[in-house]
Amino acid sequence: MTEVALPAPEPGESSPPEGAATLGGRSAGDIVYRTLTTAFAVAIPVLLGFITFEVVAAAWPALRVFGFGFLTSSVWDPVRNQFGAAPMIYGTIVSSILALVLAAPLALGVAIFLSEFCPRWLRRPLAFFVDLLAAIPSVVYGLWGIFFLLPLLREKVMPFLATTLGLGSTPFFSGPAYGNSMLAAAVILAIMILPYISAVAREVLMAVPRSQREAALAMGATKWEMIRDAVVPYARTGILGGVILGLGRALGETMAVTMLIGNRHEISASLFAPGYTLASVIANEFAEATTVLHTAALMACGAVLLVVTLVVNAIARWLVWSVGREPRS
Amino acid sequence: MVGLMGFAALLATLPLIFVLIHLIRQGASSIDLAFFTRMPRPVGEAGGGMANAITGTLILVSIAASIGLPVGIGAGLYLAEQRGARLATTVRFLSDVLNGMPSIVMGIFAWHFLVRPVGHFSALAGGVALGAMMIPLVTRATEEMVRTVPTALREAALALGYPRWRTSVAIVLRTALPGIVTAALVAVARIAGETAPLLFTAFGNQFWSVSLSQPIASLPHTIYTYAKSPYDDWHRLAWAGALVLIALVLVISILARFVTRSRHGGVGD
Numbered sequence: 128m129t130e131v132a133l134p135a136p137e138p139g140e141s142s143p144p145e146g147a148a149t150l151g152g153r154s155a156g157d158i159v160y161r162t163l164t165t166a167f168a169v170a171i172p173v174l175l176g177f178i179t180f181e182v183v184a185a186a187w188p189a190l191r192v193f194g195f196g197f198l199t200s201s202v203w204d205p206v207r208n209q210f211g212a213a214p215m216i217y218g219t220i221v222s223s224i225l226a227l228v229l230a231a232p233l234a235l236g237v238a239i240f241l242s243e244f245c246p247r248w249l250r251r252p253l254a255f256f257v258d259l260l261a262a263i264p265s266v267v268y269g270l271w272g273i274f275f276l277l278p279l280l281r282e283k284v285m286p287f288l289a290t291t292l293g294l295g296s297t298p299f300f301s302g303p304a305y306g307n308s309m310l311a312a313a314v315i316l317a318i319m320i321l322p323y324i325s326a327v328a329r330e331v332l333m334a335v336p337r338s339q340r341e342a343a344l345a346m347g348a349t350k351w352e353m354i355r356d357a358v359v360p361y362a363r364t365g366i367l368g369g370v371i372l373g374l375g376r377a378l379g380e381t382m383a384v385t386m387l388i389g390n391r392h393e394i395s396a397s398l399f400a401p402g403y404t405l406a407s408v409i410a411n412e413f414a415e416a417t418t419v420l421h422t423a424a425l426m427a428c429g430a431v432l433l434v435v436t437l438v439v440n441a442i443a444r445w446l447v448w449s450v451g452r453e454p455r456s
Numbered sequence: 457m458v459g460l461m462g463f464a465a466l467l468a469t470l471p472l473i474f475v476l477i478h479l480i481r482q483g484a485s486s487i488d489l490a491f492f493t494r495m496p497r498p499v500g501e502a503g504g505g506m507a508n509a510i511t512g513t514l515i516l517v518s519i520a521a522s523i524g525l526p527v528g529i530g531a532g533l534y535l536a537e538q539r540g541a542r543l544a545t546t547v548r549f550l551s552d553v554l555n556g557m558p559s560i561v562m563g564i565f566a567w568h569f570l571v572r573p574v575g576h577f578s579a580l581a582g583g584v585a586l587g588a589m590m591i592p593l594v595t596r597a598t599e600e601m602v603r604t605v606p607t608a609l610r611e612a613a614l615a616l617g618y619p620r621w622r623t624s625v626a627i628v629l630r631t632a633l634p635g636i637v638t639a640a641l642v643a644v645a646r647i648a649g650e651t652a653p654l655l656f657t658a659f660g661n662q663f664w665s666v667s668l669s670q671p672i673a674s675l676p677h678t679i680y681t682y683a684k685s686p687y688d689d690w691h692r693l694a695w696a697g698a699l700v701l702i703a704l705v706l707v708i709s710i711l712a713r714f715v716t717r718s719r720h721g722g723v724g725d
Contacts, residue, residue, distance in 0.1 A: 154621075161621070164530050166530070168535065169547070171595065178588065181568045236464025244458050262709050263649075266649065266698070267479070271479070351457045379558020426568070432560075433557070440556035444556075
């Protein structure tokens with residue numbers, strides 16, 4: 128009767144009598160549909176667990192031999208089958224933190240500009256432009272980095288920092304300027320994580336209730352004071368979440384870093400010196416790893432990376448969620 | 457202060473502009489029909505193309521999509537319909553965590569799962585690694601799109617005696633379909649540029665191969681190999697490959713932007 132008004136279904140055909148679906152019991156189709164979508168949903172935690180299991184299993188031979196010492200030893204000698212990941216852990220942390228230092232203030236500035244000051248007509252295109260930075264493949268950043276960023280750093284930025292600003296005498300900016308360096312990796316990482324931080328910060332800032340702004344304005348605050356004292360502090364937790372999310376991205380970024388960081392197993396205080404990261408050592412050495420232990424040691428680097436990014440991401444999501452519980456939509 | 461914030465915004469868009477200009481200047485001259493239809497030539501011989509890498513990327517992306525799309529759309533439907541359920545909250549959270557997992561770790565997973573037991577690299581392993589990356593992207597996008605379908609539409613169908621599953625499939629999913637299609641395209645664009653998970657799964661191949669059980673070439677991996685090489689010819693090809701790759705990604709992103717905007721105008725602001 129009523130079914131006439133609807134387009135697709137022919138009456139009858141496997142569907143139960145009218146009303147059966149909504150009142151009382153479920154139809155067979157409902158049960159199948161519900162089971163199927165639930166199964167797909169459950170597949171996600173299962174996949175996450177399976178990935179973790181496989182990666183740890185791949186790393187196990189090395190973890191069993193070196194144990195905790197894998198994290199603290201800085202000897203990486205494939206010939207003698209001695210492996211320690213300390214230089215890579217150091218490189219991963221330093222390049223990521225440095226990238227955050229470069230990207231976070233800029234990303235926050237972009238987010239504040241977009242959410243508070245930007246003229247309406249400019250907002251969408253500008254936000255889109257910044258988001259596009261995240262769409263560029265890592266390997267393309269690497270290619271661009273090799274042929275544009277490295278010469279720029281080698282010929283302009285590094286001499287400027289070392290000589291013009293006179294920082295060359297400090298341990299952080301000493302040594303010859305090859306180009307391939309911790310600094311180059313940090314700069315490319317900063318460009319790559321900026322859109323992530325800025326997107327989260329923008330959403331969180333826009334989720335700040337209108338009343339919060341109006342209250343500040345009513346107290347006689349200027350627009351800038353309102354942002355500084357009422358809006359940003361309110362969104363603090365979410366912005367922090369966005370920054371940590373960016374950190375998670377930076378820690379695991381592989382290709383661009385591999386192409387720019389110089390790939391050397393040494394801990395050096397100088398940002399001009401080449402380094403290594405957990406991700407780039409896997410990408411760079413896998414093809415030449417001939418012994419089981421060497422391969423397993425690379426996989427162990429992956430396992431360390433996995434654990435660290437899981438923790439970092441969980442913290443970041445939790446922080447973002449605690450603020451933007453009810454975002455737009 | 458306004459000026460400073462505006463300057464930050466300007467500064468943030470500079471890298472994009474630089475990258476694009478550089479790509480076009482270095483790559484555009486090497487792109488011709490031969491680039492798409494010819495095989496790579498040995499070093500020293502001019503010309504040659506990336507036919508095998510382009511085909512390889514298409515194959516890898518197809519495998520990934522056949523894994524990522526069904527699971528992602530199914531899970532997204534579940535998340536949107538069981539919004540408050542405890543399982544949904546857990547899945548949503550873990551899906552975000554999965555999304556943040558480094559792509560190289562996906563490569564290790566696929567290597568240990570599919571390459572090591574068999575003893576050789578394969579297109580299938582590469583596709584699985586990319587597919588696993590695609591799942592969380594499609595899941596969250598589908599959830600968002602399904603949520604924009606008005607409840608009234610769903611209630612109308614239920615009131616007319618439609619079973620729930622049919623309401624979801626014929627009414628809700630169909631209404632959200634354009635959004636889901638664009639989300640799927642964006643996810644494809646994202647994984648099409650991934651190199652790290654392919655390093656020890658699909659591995660790369662200098663020759664023509666369409667076999668799923670053999671190593672296969674891909675556009676990003678070829679760009680990586682060529683960029684690292686010391687040969688000018690290969691650098692030129694790397695730029696051309698990067699230009700093709702980024703044109704693909706940008707066209708899809710802009711298209712997606714356009715479609716979602718015309719459908720849900722104003723929602724995102």
